[in-house]
Amino acid sequence: MINMQFESLRSLFYMNGHGIYVWVVLIIFLMVIIGLFLFYKIKINNFKKENNEIN
Amino acid sequence: MFKKFFHQFASPKTFYFVSQKIFPYLFWLSIVSLIIGLIWGILYAPVDKVQGNSYRIIYMHVPASFAAQSLYMMIAVASFIFLIWKVKLAAYVVKSVSLIGASVTFLALISGSIWGVPTWGTWWQWDARITSTLILFIMYLGLISLHNSFNNLDKADKFISVLALVGFINIPIIKMSVNWWSTLHQPASITLSSKPSIDLAMLYPLMICIFSFLGLIIAIVLRAIQYEILLREKNKKWIQSI
Secondary structure (H helix, E strand, O other), X not given: OOOOOOOOHHHHHHHHHOHHHHHXXXXXXXXXXXXXXXXXXXXXXXXXXXXXXXX | OHHHXXXXXXXXXHHHXXXXXXXXXXXXXXXXXXXXXXXXXXXXXXXXXXXXXHHHHHHHHHHHHHHHHHXXXXXXXXXXXXXXXXXXXXXXXXXXXXHHHHHHHHHHHHHHHHXXXXXXXXXXXXXXXXXXXXXXXXXXXXXXXXXXXOOOHHHXXXXXXXXXXXXXXXHHHHHHHHXXXXXXXXXXOOOOOOOOOOOHXXXXXXXXXXXXXXXXXXXXXXXXXXXXXHHHOOOOHHHHOO
């Protein structure tokens, strides 16, 4: 059976003193994914824009 | 028939349009399953008896480590194909995957380092697994800088392919480091040959996170290869009409 492991939002953030490590890693994890995705999206869009201007 | 199929797919033009079709499905499926895996792992998986809640970093650290090594294997295979059969798409793969591989390896190192503080009481330890992963990160950076140091792209492709194949020796070392040496890093919890040493309630969300993160990274790799194709083939008619 799957149960929620935290009784309140406070205990979810705190995680018995380990919350800071878990949340920092999650933020870095999401930043890397979003950063990589946006990097190539912007590069491709810029290329297409320049390509359209030239042609 | 198979030969014809692979030859067609090795054409940058075909790859560009096929990957364009695959990308949204792979990307959104991976995003949705990664969100499910992370919510399950961080909110619903049981607390570890020894490590407490800090073990929840596993749902980000292990997918990143797995992807870091898988991407290098992809680079090694592409390098081999490029050096033997001179398939130029393979050279684009090697170049494109390097930056993504470096980012994912950085993520594995930094998440492991943060996890080390509550678990081992230290940010860094020169143990075999961590050091060999740092070498992998340096290898990725080496591939990127070596390619950027050449003006002649054909020469750059050849040199990074050779370097990538030489660096492949590090992958089995990373994998086996926890068995060959006495390390602070724990041995693998999931192996193909034995029962997992991790509880199923923790394992299921971990498997979802590993495969969905890998799917997401492959989707981003497709985008990176598309960008490389656009840059290298910009004088071709089909690109000018995009």
